[in-house]
Amino acid sequence: MLEIKNLSKYYGNIKAVDDLSFKVSPGKIFGLLGPNGAGKSTTIKTIINVIKPNDGEILFDGKPINEQFLNRIGYLPEERGLYKKSKVIDVIVYLARLKNLNYNEIISKANLWLEKLGVTELRNRKIEELSKGNQQKIQFICAVIHNPDLLILDEPFSGFDPINQQEIKNFILDFLDSGKSIILSTHQMDTAEKLCADILLLNNGKSVLQGSLQEIKQKFGGNHIRVNLNGDENILSSFSEVISYEVYSNLIDIHLTDNISPSDFLRKLVQRVSVNHFSIVEPTLEKIFIDTIKNEKSK
Amino acid sequence: MKKALIVAKWEFIEKVKSKAFVISLFLTPLLIIFFSVAPTLLMQSEESETTVIGVLDFTNNYFEQLSSDLESQKLKNNTPAYLVRNLFTDKLAKDSVIVNSDLLVLNKKIDGYLIIEKTNSDSLIFNYRSKSVGNFKLTSILEKSINNIYMKQTLASRNIDTSVIDLLKNRIDINSVKIKQPGEEGESEFLTTFFSSMIFILLLMMMIIYSGQMLVRSLLEEKSNRLIEILVSSCSPNELLLGKILGLSFLGLAQIFVWVLIGIAAVGSAIVSYSSFANLPIVLFYFLLGYLFYTSLFVGIGSIVSTEQEAQQITSYLSIILVLPIVFLLSAMQNPDSTLVGFFTYVPFTLPSVMIMKANLLEISFLEHLIATLIMFISTTIVVFLSGKIFRIGILSYGKMPSLKELKFWLKE
Numbered sequence: 112m113l114e115i116k117n118l119s120k121y122y123g124n125i126k127a128v129d130d131l132s133f134k135v136s137p138g139k140i141f142g143l144l145g146p147n148g149a150g151k152s153t154t155i156k157t158i159i160n161v162i163k164p165n166d167g168e169i170l171f172d173g174k175p176i177n178e179q180f181l182n183r184i185g186y187l188p189e190e191r192g193l194y195k196k197s198k199v200i201d202v203i204v205y206l207a208r209l210k211n212l213n214y215n216e217i218i219s220k221a222n223l224w225l226e227k228l229g230v231t232e233l234r235n236r237k238i239e240e241l242s243k244g245n246q247q248k249i250q251f252i253c254a255v256i257h258n259p260d261l262l263i264l265d266e267p268f269s270g271f272d273p274i275n276q277q278e279i280k281n282f283i284l285d286f287l288d289s290g291k292s293i294i295l296s297t298h299q300m301d302t303a304e305k306l307c308a309d310i311l312l313l314n315n316g317k318s319v320l321q322g323s324l325q326e327i328k329q330k331f332g333g334n335h336i337r338v339n340l341n342g343d344e345n346i347l348s349s350f351s352e353v354i355s356y357e358v359y360s361n362l363i364d365i366h367l368t369d370n371i372s373p374s375d376f377l378r379k380l381v382q383r384v385s386v387n388h389f390s391i392v393e394p395t396l397e398k399i400f401i402d403t404i405k406n407e408k409s410k
Numbered sequence: 411m412k413k414a415l416i417v418a419k420w421e422f423i424e425k426v427k428s429k430a431f432v433i434s435l436f437l438t439p440l441l442i443i444f445f446s447v448a449p450t451l452l453m454q455s456e457e458s459e460t461t462v463i464g465v466l467d468f469t470n471n472y473f474e475q476l477s478s479d480l481e482s483q484k485l486k487n488n489t490p491a492y493l494v495r496n497l498f499t500d501k502l503a504k505d506s507v508i509v510n511s512d513l514l515v516l517n518k519k520i521d522g523y524l525i526i527e528k529t530n531s532d533s534l535i536f537n538y539r540s541k542s543v544g545n546f547k548l549t550s551i552l553e554k555s556i557n558n559i560y561m562k563q564t565l566a567s568r569n570i571d572t573s574v575i576d577l578l579k580n581r582i583d584i585n586s587v588k589i590k591q592p593g594e595e596g597e598s599e600f601l602t603t604f605f606s607s608m609i610f611i612l613l614l615m616m617m618i619i620y621s622g623q624m625l626v627r628s629l630l631e632e633k634s635n636r637l638i639e640i641l642v643s644s645c646s647p648n649e650l651l652l653g654k655i656l657g658l659s660f661l662g663l664a665q666i667f668v669w670v671l672i673g674i675a676a677v678g679s680a681i682v683s684y685s686s687f688a689n690l691p692i693v694l695f696y697f698l699l700g701y702l703f704y705t706s707l708f709v710g711i712g713s714i715v716s717t718e719q720e721a722q723q724i725t726s727y728l729s730i731i732l733v734l735p736i737v738f739l740l741s742a743m744q745n746p747d748s749t750l751v752g753f754f755t756y757v758p759f760t761l762p763s764v765m766i767m768k769a770n771l772l773e774i775s776f777l778e779h780l781i782a783t784l785i786m787f788i789s790t791t792i793v794v795f796l797s798g799k800i801f802r803i804g805i806l807s808y809g810k811m812p813s814l815k816e817l818k819f820w821l822k823e
Binding site for chain 2 (some may be wrong): 186190
């Protein structure tokens with residue numbers, strides 16, 4: 112288990128990370144979310160020992176991180192790229208050697224992974240000859256080939272087509288089954304919502320929302336319904352029970368006040384307009400994200 | 411340490427495999443040998459055609475002697491080296507004779523002509539007029555010949571025995587001999603010394619500039635695609651730094667090895683004289699020390715760039731710092747014992763070049779070698795330490811290059 116205690120990192124007067132504490136439990140995906148410049152990258156870089164924090168502790172299985180710990184992390188940075196002029200297998204061997212794997216082990220594992228991802232024929236090609244998606248696959252292999260205990264993925268799905276995204280998603284879930292910890296940093300809220308069990312929402316280097324996704328949704332719960340109306344949606348603004356609503360192409364998400372139950376509201380609604388669809392929904396992570404960040408800004 | 415070796419191996423193998431490296435490996439020494447040997451060969455090569463020289467002797471004193479003197483010189487194939495034509499005529503005014511003679515040169519009837527005349531104060535003036543003024547060989551032959559004739563005539567006019575005159579004609583040359591051990595002589599000829607020192611110093615410069623550029627470029631690639639973050643999440647920045655320095659040093663060694671082979675081949679085929687390589691171990695030793703010092707410097711400074719332009723800028727600045735000492739060395743060659751050279755012997759930036767030069771010119775005491783080695787060792791350690799500090803932060807900062815103030819801050823951290 113990875114434990115971060117009171118982590119702080121300053122660049123001059125700017126607090127990139129400010130007194131941050133969290134735990135990453137094994138067998139779960141930990142979502143590190145936040146707008147651009149919130150301090151996600153800085154947090155990740157301190158964990159992987161690239162940046163030294165000004166303050167705080169990083170513990171793995173209860174012990175402070177050391178050189179040995181580096182061999183147990185897999186890291187997939189947001190901006191991708193490998194040695195363009197080098198051969199696929201050479202790059203994999205080099206990066207895996209740095210994780211203390213021996214040569215024979217690397218070769219057999221590399222062959223296995225290349226086959227799993229369906230890119231065996233690229234083994235002896237140069238990186239620059241590969242398509243962007245295939246380059247990403249090779250980089251993914253480099254991040255996981257040493258079977259790390261902690262896998263840190265920064266926007267792992269960007270640049271992949273939906274089929275490859277699904278494939279990578281499955282590999283990530285496989286990883287979880289064997290009891291590994293995963294930190295996932297992303298802007299894609301729908302992905303985070305589907306994959307993450309625990310969430311940390313960062314803004315200006317501070318934690319603004321933290322806990323299991325379920326808890327957060329309950330806490331933010333509120334009264335959310337989804338409808339499809341046969342008529343003008345502007346009518347919604349005339350209901351005092353409607354706090355806000357968002358119109359999508361054929362659906363409307365409505366946030367109701369707590370003092371009315373969804374079924375009572377439906378009764379009131381059908382008196383004014385015909386309703387094609389009605390359902391009770393949980394707030395999306397995206398909505399929670401946007402509302403929270405907006406709240407923070409208005410403070 | 412183990413990881414540093416993995417990095418070193420990677421840096422070495424990937425760079426050895428690159429086409430640019432292979433090309434420079436063979437091209438550089440060939441170019442240097444060509445440019446250092448070709449002029450000497452050209453200068454030494456005898457002319458294969460007879461040179462036609464005109465003489466316009468207004469004093470009427472020199473033509474006979476000069477023409478017999480010059481025409482007695484033969485080319486390899488036994489044809490006369492010079493053909494001397496008398497251009498003097500008293501039928502025309504001086505100015506028109508000169509115009510006519512100039513025409514002969516321009517129409518390629520003669521290669522050039524010598525005007526001999528007296529000034530009002532009775533001293534003599536010699537002018538050689540031709541299409542080009544760069545023929546040092548011909549003018550020096552003419553000078554020698556004229557001087558001999560002048561001396562003979564002057565002495566003869568004072569009734570001095572002709573045998574004495576012949577004795578005086580023999581010029582005295584001084585051979586410089588380098589003392590190796592008491593009673594033991596080392597050979598020393600200024601030109602060979604000059605060229606061999608210069609070749610080694612030039613090679614050192616080119617190798618440092620070339621591998622420095624390669625290093626900065628590869629660092630830039632690693633930075634721009636964030637590979638550096640993967641590397642630093644696998645090994646410490648110091649291991650990475652050490653690995654890169656080691657890898658480049660192996661690369662340097664491989665390069666030297668190939669160049670020495672080429673050098674031996676060149677000696678074998680008598681293109682370069684053996685004496686150019688007499689001090690090879692010492693030269694190579696300082697070559698390596700210098701290479702290591704500058705490579706460490708390049709790693710530190712190279713880590714702060716984050717665009718291609720900055721990389722070019724910074725490598726060209728460093729190249730200038732590297733090349734400037736050469737200018738100074740050119741004059742230092744003439745007096746390797748001077749205090750200024752002594753001073754530069756103790757500056758790590760110039761020490762390797764100065765020692766390479768000195769090794770070919772004079773005997774260096776063991777103490778001096780020891781001090782020089784210590785200086786390089788200590789200063790390289792300091793540079794590695796400082797580079798390490800800059801490197802650690804530099805490789806992870808993107809965007810603009812840091813100001814000097816920021817660099818100071820980095821060094822303190």
